[in-house]
Amino acid sequence: MSPLTFKLNIIPEFTLDVSPLTPDKLLAKSQTQIKKINLRYGKQKISVDKLFSISGDNPENIKFLGSTEKLICIGQNMSRGNIDVQGNAGNFIGQYMQGGNINVQGNAGSWVGNSMTNGRIHINGNVDDYLGAGLPGDPYGMSDGLIYVSGNAGDRVGDRMRRGIIIICGMAGDYCGSRMIAGTIIVLDKAGKYSGFGMKRGTIILAKKPRHISATFKSCGNLKVQFLRLLFKQLSEMEQRLTLFREYGPEAHRFTGDLASNGKGEILILQTIKTG
Amino acid sequence: MKINGVTIDDTFAEAFPMKATRIIITAMTLKWAYRAANSLTGFASSVIGCGCESAIERELNPSETPDGRPGIAVMVFAMSTKELEKQVPKRVGQSVMTAATTACYAGIHGDEEIPLGKNLRFFGDGYQISKTINGRRFWRIPVMHGEFVCEETTGVTRAIGGGNFLVMGKTTRHALAACEKAIDEIKKVTGVITAFPGGIVGAGSKIGSKYKFLVASTNEAYCPTIKGQVNSDLSDEVGSVLEIVIDGLNEEVIRDAMRKGINAVCSFGPRKGIYRVSAGNYGGNLGAYHFHLKNIVV
Numbered sequence: 211m212s213p214l215t216f217k218l219n220i221i222p223e224f225t226l227d228v229s230p231l232t233p234d235k236l237l238a239k240s241q242t243q244i245k246k247i248n249l250r251y252g253k254q255k256i257s258v259d260k261l262f263s264i265s266g267d268n269p270e271n272i273k274f275l276g277s278t279e280k281l282i283c284i285g286q287n288m289s290r291g292n293i294d295v296q297g298n299a300g301n302f303i304g305q306y307m308q309g310g311n312i313n314v315q316g317n318a319g320s321w322v323g324n325s326m327t328n329g330r331i332h333i334n335g336n337v338d339d340y341l342g343a344g345l346p347g348d349p350y351g352m353s354d355g356l357i358y359v360s361g362n363a364g365d366r367v368g369d370r371m372r373r374g375i376i377i378i379c380g381m382a383g384d385y386c387g388s389r390m391i392a393g394t395i396i397v398l399d400k401a402g403k404y405s406g407f408g409m410k411r412g413t414i415i416l417a418k419k420p421r422h423i424s425a426t427f428k429s430c431g432n433l434k435v436q437f438l439r440l441l442f443k444q445l446s447e448m449e450q451r452l453t454l455f456r457e458y459g460p461e462a463h464r465f466t467g468d469l470a471s472n473g474k475g476e477i478l479i480l481q482t483i484k485t486g
Numbered sequence: 487m488k489i490n491g492v493t494i495d496d497t498f499a500e501a502f503p504m505k506a507t508r509i510i511i512t513a514m515t516l517k518w519a520y521r522a523a524n525s526l527t528g529f530a531s532s533v534i535g536c537g538c539e540s541a542i543e544r545e546l547n548p549s550e551t552p553d554g555r556p557g558i559a560v561m562v563f564a565m566s567t568k569e570l571e572k573q574v575p576k577r578v579g580q581s582v583m584t585a586a587t588t589a590c591y592a593g594i595h596g597d598e599e600i601p602l603g604k605n606l607r608f609f610g611d612g613y614q615i616s617k618t619i620n621g622r623r624f625w626r627i628p629v630m631h632g633e634f635v636c637e638e639t640t641g642v643t644r645a646i647g648g649g650n651f652l653v654m655g656k657t658t659r660h661a662l663a664a665c666e667k668a669i670d671e672i673k674k675v676t677g678v679i680t681a682f683p684g685g686i687v688g689a690g691s692k693i694g695s696k697y698k699f700l701v702a703s704t705n706e707a708y709c710p711t712i713k714g715q716v717n718s719d720l721s722d723e724v725g726s727v728l729e730i731v732i733d734g735l736n737e738e739v740i741r742d743a744m745r746k747g748i749n750a751v752c753s754f755g756p757r758k759g760i761y762r763v764s765a766g767n768y769g770g771n772l773g774a775y776h777f778h779l780k781n782i783v784v
Contacts, residue, residue: 373618375619392616433632435633437615437633440552440589443553443554
């Protein structure tokens with residue numbers, strides 16, 4: 211069986227909500243039925259066949275070809291299967307996702323993995339703000355799963371995040387891990403200002419020393435953090451792309467805070483990279 | 487039946503259903519992992535008096551452990567999940583958490599789980615941190631050496647306890663040498679432990695006693711010093727009997743361990759003072775599993 215492929219036939223002017231095109235929702239549908247599904251395009255509702263040419267027959271593996279940043283809500287609420295996006299993607303990728311995998315070859319918009327409860331998202335390019343965060347009105351941000359960003363991330367990464375792991379290979383913007391309730395954020399390049407602002411619990415791991423640590427974080431000194439051994443070993447065994455964590459050791463400078471909140475969160479600034 | 491001149495009795499070992507778990511202990515060095523493991527498995531030779539049976543299963547390479555440090559796999563067997571639930575957290579708390587540089591993880595995952603770090607976390611007095619990685623939950627408990635990382639729960643599986651065989655030799659020295667070799671061979675089998683000190687039982691027991699307050703007492707039929715006083719099962723030439731008791735995760739691994747052990751014992755032969763191999767049973771009425779020696783060694 212070949213992946214169920216949606217090739218975009220138009221260059222969308224408005225946002226196109228593709229949330230009905232997930233493995234869960236397409237599993238029991240024939241191609242004729244899929245073609246008749248109405249998608250929200252700006253203010254209008256347009257059927258799938260007017261926007262995409264469809265090929266393939268395996269709804270467990272969905273592919274979007276020619277995708278642009280106007281495609282929003284990709285993989286919303288999905289709980290199984292894989293979605294592969296060739297090109298860029300818009301906001302709300304993997305929103306409320308419960309399982310499965312989403313892979314975006316290009317960049318993605320804001321609110322990636324918004325309040326997701328499980329599953330994995332991989333963004334090959336950059337992402338905008340509020341990665342893994344919770345919308346105003348949501349009780350919290352992502353509560354499990356893994357988000358991996360090969361490029362940079364915008365502001366407010368993991369805002370009100372409750373559990374799960376976010377990995378950013380590039381830089382993160384300001385307020386990284388703001389108001390975190392728990393979970394783990396790893397930034398392998400520089401992070402912006404006010405990392406951990408208002409965090410109650412949770413861990414922010416920075417591979418590079420930030421320019422600025424808030425005054426409401428207290429130093430616990432340079433330590434060998436046993437948990438880092440476990441985390442890096444487990445991550446490196448999870449996926450091929452995560453084998454890079456074999457290079458990281460347990461030595462870190464630990465800051466605890468935000469003392470203006472619960473004060474039980476931590477920022478770990480990695481001290482060395484393992485050699486040999 | 488004889489192997490290398492050693493008589494194999496036409497009898498069977500009678501074994502019982504148990505519950506088991508495996509725990510992985512890691513430390514900065516293998517030495518410290520051993521220290522914690524030896525402490526955890528101490529006083530755990532028999533469920534009769536210790537509540538559980540426990541021993542080191544094998545050493546683990548850093549590549550096999552969750553945190554990439556050297557480790558030891560330990561197995562704990564008990565008669566029920568409830569008893570395991572009582573024994574495991576106590577032993578981990580007192581023997582592993584207190585040992586320098588250690589961490590403790592589940593070695594089995596299953597439908598049934600018992601607490602590991604779930605209760606120990608309270609030792610952190612509010613400073614403990616929970617972490618979930620790939621669906622597994624771990625506790626980071628701040629301690630004086632740094633932090634003690636412990637998985638929330640460990641899995642429980644059905645298991646078998648009481649696979650055994652008796653080694654009859656000219657003297658204790660002869661029987662012990664053969665049993666030591668057998669233990670070395672049994673250690674090569676994954677999924678089994680020999681919980682008695684050194685893996686060898688010097689004082690095997692029978693069920694019951696003339697004293698009402700005792701549930702088990704000496705197995706007089708195999709005691710050479712009272713051969714003349716009791717209905718002994720020993721010939722004149724036998725001066726010492728040692729027993730090897732094997733607990734395992736399933737029948738297959740116990741059979742494999744018994745085969746390897748018996749073959750090792752028989753390799754000594756009568757010239758090196760080994761005359762007979764037998765097995766302990768209760769007439770076949772109590773245990774659900776019967777390991778017939780002749781079927782095993784064939």
